[in-house]
Amino acid sequence: MDAVSTEAIALAYYEHLSNGNTAALIELFHADAVFEHPYAPQALHGREQILAFFREQQRMFRRMQIVPTYTFAGYPDWAVAWSARIEKHDGTQFNQSGVDVFLGRNHAIEHARVFYDPTRVDAATPTT
Numbered sequence: 001m002d003a004v005s006t007e008a009i010a011l012a013y014y015e016h017l018s019n020g021n022t023a024a025l026i027e028l029f030h031a032d033a034v035f036e037h038p039y040a041p042q043a044l045h046g047r048e049q050i051l052a053f054f055r056e057q058q059r060m061f062r063r064m065q066i067v068p069t070y071t072f073a074g075y076p077d078w079a080v081a082w083s084a085r086i087e088k089h090d091g092t093q094f095n096q097s098g099v100d101v102f103l104g105r106n107h108a109i110e111h112a113r114v115f116y117d118p119t120r121v122d123a124a125t126p127t128t
Helices: 003-019 022-026 046-060
Strands: 029-036 061-072 077-088 092-105 108-115
Touching: 003 022, 003 061, 003 077, 003 092, 003 108, 022 046, 029 046, 046 061
Parallel strands: 029 108
Antiparallel strands: 061 077, 077 092, 092 108
16 A cells, blocks of 8 residues: 555545445444544444444534545555534534544554544534
């Protein structure tokens, strides 16, 4: 896998996450992948745990629009800076930004870590 394919996987990750396409999203991960997220109490191991986490996110949020702002592509790992506009089911919206670090193996995500400070979120605003 080269830098071009790792970047393509990263961009597909954000596209599927923003579109709520968990079936396509989980296919980007190895069966034995590890996923670390500030909202997860511990590292998630394997597609089943990772998929359950993304489905819970869908229950919490009506919409997540995540835009990669800068990609640091390499092999076998890469990092992506991103910004997001997230909407809860009650219409409350907030902005979040962070950096995700991915480790790839055989054209799939082997390990992913999400970095951001959940206490530093733009003030929530209700939609009308």
